[in-house]
Amino acid sequence: xxxxxxxxxxxxxxxxxxxxxxxxxxxxxxxxxxxxxxxxxxxxxxxxxxxxxxxxxxxxxxxxxxxxxxxxxxxxxxxxxxxxxxxxxxxxxxxxxxxxxxxxxxxxxxxxxxxxxxxxxxxxxxxxxxxxxxxxxxxxxxxxxxxxxxxxxxxxxxxxxxxxxxxxxxxxxxxxxxxxxxxxxxxxxxxxxxxxxxxxxxxxxxxxxxxxxxxxxxxxxxxxxxxxxxxxxxxxxxxxxxxxxxxxxxxxxxxxxxxxxxxxxxxxxxxxxxxxxxxxxxxxxxxxxxxxxxxxxxxxxxxxxxxxxxxxxxxxxxxxxxxxxxxxxxxxxxxxxxxxxxxxxxxxxxxxxxxxxxxxxxxxxxxxxxxxxxxxxxxxxxxxxxxxxxxxxxxxxxxxxxxxxxxxxxxxxxxxx
Amino acid sequence: xxxxxxxxxxxxxxxxxxxxxxxxxxxxxxxxxxxxxxxxxxxxxxxxxxxxxxxxxxxxxxxxxxxxxxxxxxxxxxxxxxxxxxxxxxxxxxxxxxxxxxxxxxxxxxxxxxxxxxxxxxxxxxxxxxxxxxxxxxxxxxxxxxxxxxxxxxxxxxxxxxxxx
Numbered sequence: 001x002x003x004x005x006x007x008x009x010x011x012x013x014x015x016x017x018x019x020x021x022x023x024x025x026x027x028x029x030x031x032x033x034x035x036x037x038x039x040x041x042x043x044x045x046x047x048x049x050x051x052x053x054x055x056x057x058x059x060x061x062x063x064x065x066x067x068x069x070x071x072x073x074x075x076x077x078x079x080x081x082x083x084x085x086x087x088x089x090x091x092x093x094x095x096x097x098x099x100x101x102x103x104x105x106x107x108x109x110x111x112x113x114x115x116x117x118x119x120x121x122x123x124x125x126x127x128x129x130x131x132x133x134x135x136x137x138x139x140x141x142x143x144x145x146x147x148x149x150x151x152x153x154x155x156x157x158x159x160x161x162x163x164x165x166x167x168x169x170x171x172x173x174x175x176x177x178x179x180x181x182x183x184x185x186x187x188x189x190x191x192x193x194x195x196x197x198x199x200x201x202x203x204x205x206x207x208x209x210x211x212x213x214x215x216x217x218x219x220x221x222x223x224x225x226x227x228x229x230x231x232x233x234x235x236x237x238x239x240x241x242x243x244x245x246x247x248x249x250x251x252x253x254x255x256x257x258x259x260x261x262x263x264x265x266x267x268x269x270x271x272x273x274x275x276x277x278x279x280x281x282x283x284x285x286x287x288x289x290x291x292x293x294x295x296x297x298x299x300x301x302x303x304x305x306x307x308x309x310x311x312x313x314x315x316x317x318x319x320x321x322x323x324x325x326x327x328x329x330x331x332x333x334x335x336x337x338x339x340x341x342x343x344x345x346x347x348x349x350x351x352x353x354x355x356x357x358x359x360x361x362x363x364x365x366x367x368x369x370x371x372x373x374x375x376x377x378x379x380x381x382x383x384x385x386x387x388x389x390x391x392x393x394x395x396x397x398x399x400x401x402x403x404x405x406x407x408x409x410x411x412x413x414x415x416x417x
Numbered sequence: 418x419x420x421x422x423x424x425x426x427x428x429x430x431x432x433x434x435x436x437x438x439x440x441x442x443x444x445x446x447x448x449x450x451x452x453x454x455x456x457x458x459x460x461x462x463x464x465x466x467x468x469x470x471x472x473x474x475x476x477x478x479x480x481x482x483x484x485x486x487x488x489x490x491x492x493x494x495x496x497x498x499x500x501x502x503x504x505x506x507x508x509x510x511x512x513x514x515x516x517x518x519x520x521x522x523x524x525x526x527x528x529x530x531x532x533x534x535x536x537x538x539x540x541x542x543x544x545x546x547x548x549x550x551x552x553x554x555x556x557x558x559x560x561x562x563x564x565x566x567x568x569x570x571x572x573x574x575x576x577x578x579x580x581x582x
Binding site: 356 | 420457481482
């Protein structure tokens with residue numbers, strides 16, 4: 001890394017020019033400027049992504065891999081270049097280790113049915129954690145039900161960190177996979193993935209990491225972490241929805257049978273037999289989401305141009321500010337106080353149901369998420385039916401944190417607390 | 418602020434602070450049903466004592482937002498002492514009032530004080546909050562077993578969940 005780059009990384013993020021690149025942020029909601037604090041659900045899109053997608057439609061739209069004409073060649077080149085962008089972002093060894101899918105959920109399902117199902121037997125175990133999103137619970141449950149396997153769960157502490165001391169006891173001879181999130185969508189906890197992978201591998205257990213919440217915030221190196229599978233969604237990292245990627249180690253993908261049939265995943269078909277393409281095309285049945293892939297690559301490159309470290313530092317400041325400020329609001333309880341956190345704050349407020357908080361904040365132009373965040377087992381763990389959640393992106397400001405706090409005082413006033 | 422005040426009417430806030438017939442399982446309760454909104458986690462159980470076709474007593478327990486709690490509280494007051502037919506008509510009227518932009522003009526007269534719930538019409542995401550207790554009461558009265566769900570599930574798949582806790 002050059003000295004110039006290092007210098008740039010230490011500069012604080014100038015948020016206004018960043019905000020100027022997001023058309024959606026410049027609007028009023030209920031007569032108030034929009035403060036969009038629901039970034040863990042989806043992030044907004046910069047002009048670079050919008051232009052990349054519309055540019056594909058305006059200049060290059062053709063099906064990939066099939067045509068010999070110019071537009072098809074350009075579309076194919078852009079699509080495969082997008083694969084290269086994802087490879088670089090994750091530091092995968094080769095582009096072939098990147099499979100384009102609809103999102104993190106589809107990627108998990110792909111691994112469940114193509115990788116794990118053939119090697120899973122009755123009585124085997126799949127290990128997940130108590131802080132998983134439903135998308136990293138339900139596919140494994142469906143598999144358990146079919147095979148007669150069992151789901152086992154790594155518990156979390158009161159502060160929302162994984163109880164690592166329980167991990168070794170849960171990693172048994174029958175454990176066939178450990179699936180865990182890199183960053184909790186409901187708590188913000190950043191899990192020590194490298195250490196967990198090392199412990200699992202010591203017992204011969206492959207590891208899938210759900211990076212949906214991590215990729216917009218933290219640097220990623222699948223080789224350094226030695227993860228077997230890493231999945232993420234484009235729309236949570238400033239890219240389009242309906243596109244995401246599965247990273248799988250080359251040897252795993254090579255050994256995995258096709259998941260869905262049809263289209264470019266096929267080498268040749270007779271009515272007697274079909275031969276399949278090598279990965280990653282083996283797993284990309286049908287016409288892929290070309291504009292999604294191109295938009296995703298634009299998003300990853302845009303974030304790189306901003307500087308992930310600078311963005312992360314800015315988000316860390318927002319998190320610290322918001323944590324301090326929310327604690328000053330009477331009755332607020334923050335759920336998830338891990339030492340290592342992404343800029344996500346889940347909270348409850350005495351005498352105010354999260355949905356009332358959400359409605360009243362919306363009236364002030366402030367968008368937060370309320371509900372169980374598709375992590376119902378985790379909500380039960382903390383004894384709450386739901387929380388309100390403010391989640392920050394690099395375009396959020398300290399002024400918006402102050403508006404959130406003032407909004408919570410307004411909640412208290414409206415509800416007569 | 419004005420439309421927010423329409424949602425959070427003082428009457429609603431008051432019922433939310435002091436819900437009537439809350440945490441009450443009437444003596445001799447012979448009807449009950451559990452209502453659940455999986456989107457937000459609101460859940461209420463309604464218990465009723467119905468004798469000779471009349472709602473002699475009713476109570477509820479559970480937890481929800483201000484709108485759902487107030488609606489449940491007001492529901493218990495509204496159906497207390499009504500005949501089953503009257504309670505059924507009230508359920509229909511409230512549902513009509515909350516889910517239609519132009520409810521039957523006669524509806525307003527039938528619901529009386531419950532009209533304060535109409536502010537919810539401007540907040541489509543909150544309509545289910547206001548109707549949950551009513552659907553649950555309706556199920557209890559009809560002796561429907563099991564769970565009232567604001568989202569109709571197609572199937573419940575279950576998987577053995579082992580240790581770790």
